[in-house]
Amino acid sequence: MKFYDISVVLLCLMTSITFCGCSEKEEGRRSEWSTEAPPPKSIVATNKIRQEHGVRQIKENWTFSYREFGAENWKDGQGRSCKRVYYDRNYKRILYETDEYVTGATFPSRDPDGGTSHEGLDITYYYAAKRFVISVTTNNKEIQSLFNQLKDRIKYPTRDGGYLSSGQMGQTNEETLKVADKILKMWGLERL
Numbered sequence: 001m002k003f004y005d006i007s008v009v010l011l012c013l014m015t016s017i018t019f020c021g022c023s024e025k026e027e028g029r030r031s032e033w034s035t036e037a038p039p040p041k042s043i044v045a046t047n048k049i050r051q052e053h054g055v056r057q058i059k060e061n062w063t064f065s066y067r068e069f070g071a072e073n074w075k076d077g078q079g080r081s082c083k084r085v086y087y088d089r090n091y092k093r094i095l096y097e098t099d100e101y102v103t104g105a106t107f108p109s110r111d112p113d114g115g116t117s118h119e120g121l122d123i124t125y126y127y128a129a130k131r132f133v134i135s136v137t138t139n140n141k142e143i144q145s146l147f148n149q150l151k152d153r154i155k156y157p158t159r160d161g162g163y164l165s166s167g168q169m170g171q172t173n174e175e176t177l178k179v180a181d182k183i184l185k186m187w188g189l190e191r192l
Contacts, residue, residue: 037064038072046085046094054173055125056099056192058083098124103187107139123180123191124167132176133167136183143183150179 038046047057061077070089076082085097102120109115122135136147150168170176177191184191 032068032070034067035064036067049094050097053125053127053130054177054192055097056083056123094127096124096126098122099191101184101187101189101191103189119187121180121183121187122167123177130173131169132173132180133169134176134180134183135167140186143186146179146182150176 043058049055050057058074059076062074062082063079065073065075065081067073070087070091072083072085072087073081074083074085080100080102082100083097084100086095087093088095100120100122102118105119106116107119109117117137117139119138119140120136124133124135125131126133133153134147134150136143138144147168150170152169152171153167170179181191
């Protein structure tokens with residue numbers, strides 16, 4: 001092959017890569033916004049992972065709400081938001097997930113603009129760190145006191161490479177979940 005022929009081939013190749021892109025085909029890639037539920041075999045597989053880590057599993061009477069910004073959103077049998085599952089950008093690996101527990105009670109918000117806060121507890125599990133973190137919204141002083149016993153915070157990576165910290169945790173998962181279970185029991189709810 002002459003130098004001229006090789007140059008033309010390389011030029012064509014570079015042009016096609018530039019204008020057509022060069023990326024792996026992402027099998028099963030789900031769009032950023034969708035109401036299409038994950039397939040049942042995917043739910044079974046991720047529930048097995050949840051069980052291994054002590055995280056609340058997706059129940060049969062729950063409904064998939066929507067997927068947006070790398071997170072799946074689920075509703076319980078009563079139509080309330082109950083779980084957010086955050087994935088890596090290809091939806092291949094769960095990064096963390098939050099279980100939401102609400103009481104139905106409301107109280108005036110501490111926000112200067114006013115409004116209403118809804119009483120609830122979020123339990124988040126970070127898979128890479130293997131740690132539970134809780135956040136609570138309540139005006140109950142006893143529950144606030146229980147929550148404030150947890151002094152540690154976790155830093156976790158965001159999808160854009162930064163770090164955020166959220167909620168509080170104890171020295172161990174057991175300590176964190178003990179506080180969460182006490183709060184839930186006061187509300188007549190169970191964690192798993």
